[in-house]
Amino acid sequence: MYAVGENFEYIIEDEEYDISVIGDIVMFGDEYLIGENIDGKRYVFIYIEDEERVKLVEEEDEASDILDNWEEEYYAGGTDIGDWDDDSYYEREDKITTGSGDTEEYFEDEDYSESEEDVDSFISGLMGD
Structure with a gap:
């Protein structure tokens, strides 16, 4: 089938x-x-x-x-698993706690790319150079 x-x-x-x-x-x-x-x-x-x-x-x-x-x-009857009201997983990815109990600050990181220098440094550190 x-x-x-x-x-x-x-x-x-x-x-x-x-x-x-x-x-x-x-x-x-x-x-x-x-x-x-x-x-x-x-x-x-x-x-x-x-x-x-x-x-x-x-x-x-x-x-x-x-x-x-x-x-x-x-x-048609189902719910989108990503849209559940009580699903806090996605909220946790988008906010950071600033310290005081219920205060949260939303942030966006504009540059997710890594420089070649950072990668080379990381690899060198793993290799024990």
Whole structure:
């Protein structure tokens, strides 16, 4: 079966499409793939295990139900892990404590590059020169 992120070609209504797998879901005891063409149109495919191939779910109501369930459960309903309200990890990277209990100062370091001299000095120190 195809994994999320893989592509495959499929002929739909006598036209060949390059389909990107954007998700999968198991429903009704069957495994379905959610695919998207380059124009962003989504398709639902059923994985036929015995033949190790996929087949387009052509019945619109069935495909729509499967797509809705997938979107609700996996795609649209989730939270972005980086946007959690109580996630203080990202806050810690952006601020420094200035000493007094609840006073914090935000800072930006404009130059993250290291000079060649610093690197050479570091390497020399490691080598024992």
